[in-house]
Amino acid sequence: MTSVATRIDLLTGKPAGLPGTAPAPSTCSTDLSANPWDFAPAVSAGYGPGASEDDVVPAGAPAQPVIPEEYQHASAEELDRRITAAKQTLGERVVVLGHFYQRDEIVKHADFLGDSFQLARAARSRPEAEAIVFCGVHFMAETADILSGEHQSVILPNLAAGCSMADMADEDSVEEAWEQLMDILGETDDDGRQTVVPVTYMNSSAALKAFCGRHGGIVCTSSNAATVLEWAFERGRRVLFFPDQHLGRNTAKAMGIALERMPMWNPHKDLGGNTAQDLQDAEVILWHGFCSVHRRFTVAQIDKARAEHPGVRVIVHPECPMPVVDAADENGSTDYIRKAIDAAEPGSTFAIGTEINMVNRLADQHPEHTIFCLDPVICPCSTMYRIHPGYLAWMLEELVAGRVINRISVDAATARDAEVALERMLAALPR
């Protein structure tokens, strides 16, 4: 397999010999392999959402020290050896969780590999571990901290590993939206049901999960979004879904909800840019957020895959825009995609619409199939990519030395309310 880093180099290294492969203009950075230490101290001077340039670092947030030079200059082989050795020394005292979108050099050291739902469960399955090193992004580490024991430290190897989608809904904007909705709709209908049930995607800050816990709401993942919406409609008349408009729209549409009943909430406009009547008629109010990786997939890419690979099976993630999901054969979470490929007849061809590290890994693991990414211009999740093996080696060796750095710690009040919404999520099993 051509490594992701190598392919990024090809695309960003002035593609003279690669006509038509210029980097795509978007928030998705293809210039990731330039220098992993660019995302070290300057942008991670404290723990915050971490991904976007507009982040506000909470008061009292931990600061990440500058990564020592020895990790910056170590070869890939040396880092691999040091990670393995540190893990062996720590034994059961540490558990390493890895998201499917992490690079292979990290995934090979993960004790658990999974999507955010599976990793949330994994975080609480090893109570004997003193440290949970979360190779993912900040909202996942926050969730792990909430669900794990007080004696456990959750460590994010690079504090700059955030999620641009999660940053699109901040607590103040959601509180303001809620106030406006309550002014118009009231808290409960005549029959005592909630007028609005808040549902936050896992890809959101702990503060928003806590908001849902306080207001009779719930957290969902891409694995269990349909079950969660059913749960919400048993309790309330409408759903306020944030931050990902696409997951909300695709899931609600599959449940038979009309698009006219899904107004978008733009946090920069009064009433989110809607009329009071729009909101009265709404069944799902969609926050104006999206994933910069999944938004890149297009119907034209699907048409091209079908023209070039007759019989191809197209599976996309539900964070993709609705026309893409509609044009695909299937859509589902990363775990759904993995299982679909596992279960396929040898010789199948798959075009996949999700993050490239996962697609390349699936292609490697299944030489009996043809598996390729729908997007010809490589686009890893730039923030997941910030977990370089140098950071993992550093964190583990610090643990060996008895020091915990980059600890993610959610305050007690937030954690208590967020846990209410997370426990509801964990009980809402994927269909």
Ligand code: SF4
């Ligand atoms: S793939 Fe998209 S939603 Fe997932 S962590 Fe990256 S930016 Fe966030």
